Amino acid sequence: AIGASLLAVSGVLPGVLNGLRRQRPKLRLRVECSQWEVLLEHLLADRIELFIGYPAMLATDPRYRVTPLAPQPVSLFGRSGHPLAASRKLSPVELIAYPWACIQMPPEIAASLRHPLKQAGISEFPMQMECDNQTLLREALLHSDTLVLTWESWLAEDIAQGRVVELASRIQPALPAHMLQLQCAIVQHSHRTLSPAASQLIQLIVSQAQLLP
16 A cells, blocks of 8 residues: 555656556555645554655654655646736736635645745735645636646646646746745655565656656
8 A cells, every 4th residue: 555645646656556557467556645644644554655745844754764756846827818828927916916726735835835936026825725626726727717826747738738827937037947846755664674566666656757866
């Protein structure tokens, strides 16, 4: 059994689990999808062998082995018909004129996402909706003028089809690219041996997501 945060479900695991099942066709796999705090409880209770999620609060804890993966791009998104969609340059004042929404997340993660925008002069966030259901967030994004602050991967199809536009890159003054990233890692017990299937899964994840140098 393994755990996966919402970030991992859309940004890390696509293609990986099918690859594992092809290599181990008789494998019975259980995947717990939840917030990282819940996944950590499952790990401590030995209900899962590892989880993929946001690692910052665990990186220095000797009880865990944290394997960093490539960070996931994050931004502010709006529907293609949004009043701001046609603007090539956006000011913080223009952005905060509309309601915002985001994935429900711990304060530390929310702060890491909001910090880059504060650097651009956005001191107040009109956050009207926090929700861990991506279907509800997507509905708000596509059918209202709500702006969604989130990672990019779960909206990739909507972006490719022109239904959703990325807005943070249009903020002036421009934000450094490294400030619009969310860290992701594999977390496991530091002194326990993984099952062969779990070890194989890590190899597949690392080969697909790429380790940080």
